[in-house]
Amino acid sequence: MTPPRAPQIPVVVLAGFLGSGKTTLLNHLLHNRAGTRIGVIVNDFGSIEIDAMTVAGQVGSTVSLGNGCLCCAVDASELDTFLETLTRPAVRLDVIVIEASGLAEPQELVRMLLASDNPRIRYGGLVEVVDAAEFMNTRVRHPEIDRHLAVADLVVLNKTDRASEAGLDAVREAVAASCGGAAVIEASYGRIDPELLFDPVTRPDEDDDARQLTFEDLLQETAHDHGSHLHAAYESVSFSAEVPMNPRRLMAFLDSRPGGLYRIKGFADFGAADPGNRYTLHAVGGFLRFVPQPWTRDEPRLTQLVLIGSGIDARALHEELADCRETPQDATVQLERSMWGVLRYVRQPEGDEPGHEPAADETP
Numbered sequence: 001m002t003p004p005r006a007p008q009i010p011v012v013v014l015a016g017f018l019g020s021g022k023t024t025l026l027n028h029l030l031h032n033r034a035g036t037r038i039g040v041i042v043n044d045f046g047s048i049e050i051d052a053m054t055v056a057g058q059v060g061s062t063v064s065l066g067n068g069c070l071c072c073a074v075d076a077s078e079l080d081t082f083l084e085t086l087t088r089p090a091v092r093l094d095v096i097v098i099e100a101s102g103l104a105e106p107q108e109l110v111r112m113l114l115a116s117d118n119p120r121i122r123y124g125g126l127v128e129v130v131d132a133a134e135f136m137n138t139r140v141r142h143p144e145i146d147r148h149l150a151v152a153d154l155v156v157l158n159k160t161d162r163a164s165e166a167g168l169d170a171v172r173e174a175v176a177a178s179c180g181g182a183a184v185i186e187a188s189y190g191r192i193d194p195e196l197l198f199d200p201v202t203r204p205d206e207d208d209d210a211r212q213l214t215f216e217d218l219l220q221e222t223a224h225d226h227g228s229h230l231h232a233a234y235e236s237v238s239f240s241a242e243v244p245m246n247p248r249r250l251m252a253f254l255d256s257r258p259g260g261l262y263r264i265k266g267f268a269d270f271g272a273a274d275p276g277n278r279y280t281l282h283a284v285g286g287f288l289r290f291v292p293q294p295w296t297r298d299e300p301r302l303t304q305l306v307l308i309g310s311g312i313d314a315r316a317l318h319e320e321l322a323d324c325r326e327t328p329q330d331a332t333v334q335l336e337r338s339m340w341g342v343l344r345y346v347r348q349p350e351g352d353e354p355g356h357e358p359a360a361d362e363t364p
């Protein structure tokens with residue numbers, strides 16, 4: 001039997017103009033990470049080098065990644081070297097966040113990530129942080145902000161506490177027009193639900209007994225008050241089915257999914273179309289990937305998906321998914337070729353990256 005693959009580590013790109021609140025958001029994630037081990041690459045503009053990697057929970061321990069500026073890294077092999085270090089099994093990371101310098105072209109980073117042939121990573125999304133109070137001014141000085149928004153998978157409209165109600169309305173409208181329907185989450189001080197970006201990992205702390213309350217624990221305690229309303233910023237849909245999914249209909253659903261649907265995670269059972277494998281599904285923004293894995297002998301054959309987004313019609317999406325289940329009539333339709341649509345999104349062994357729908361200004 002094929003051994004189960006090691007889970008791939010999502011790599012999230014955190015971008016946004018100078019002072020928009022990227023570091024604040026990153027700190028929020030680090031303080032609310034629960035058991036998740038987050039590796040951070042800070043691409044600090046000014047020092048022109050990858051400063052350090054900070055693994056949350058090992059506050060103070062930093063690993064130098066050597067010299068080089070991520071946004072100036074001309075070839076993907078340079079980025080690959082950084083990622084190679086971070087994804088070593090001994091480092092045991094669950095997620096990697098790259099904080100791009102305020103002046104970096106985020107699309108370049110995304111391009112390099114998608115081109116990476118590191119089998120231990122997967123694209124985790126481009127998050128663009130926007131300063132709601134300064135957006136209109138920033139846009140005059142840096143019209144390229146529209147281009148950045150157009151390729152974002154998730155927009156965090158930050159500093160909403162600093163914007164007037166009328167100002168916020170105008171910014172909402174302008175951002176929505178630029179980001180082409182991508183999910184927009186409003187926040188102050190970057191307080192978004194970490195689950196939007198990655199799956200929380202709950203693992204017991206190795207040395208829990210002897211552990212003292214850390215500064216991080218205290219921060220987590222104070223941040224806890226915000227927990228309840230963080231969820232209000234987005235909606236999630238949980239779907240589960242014991243009847244196999246029809247691959248053609250599921251692909252039609254996925255190909256036409258609304259932009260506000262930021263993440264999809266879970267796995268699908270395609271029944272007789274591929275009885276041997278379950279298909280783990282990851283989608284973030286326009287990126288979609290299936291990873292087939294053999295079912296274990298006693299594993300119940302079912303489909304379980306969670307969809308996360310903002311401005312989505314949760315009930316309608318649930319119904320649409322229910323309509324993707326196999327029907328008795330499907331059994332008479334030829335199965336051959338029915339998986340073709342799905343296989344377009346399975347990672348090619350050559351490292352060819354399928355499944356990222358190019359943005360309007362992206363050269364294929």
Ligand SMILES: Nc1nc2c(ncn2[C@@H]2O[C@H](COP(=O)(O)OP(=O)(O)OP(=O)(O)O)[C@@H](O)[C@H]2O)c(=O)[nH]1
Nearest residue numbers: 017018019020021022023024102158159188189190
């Ligand atoms: N009022 C308000 N201030 C915020 C908010 N988020 C961040 N700030 C403040 O804005 C300033 C800039 O935030 P940073 O997180 O450093 O921004 P950044 O995008 O990392 O900045 P660069 O690294 O310079 O690109 C800091 O003083 C933050 O405390 C917010 O939602 N509301």
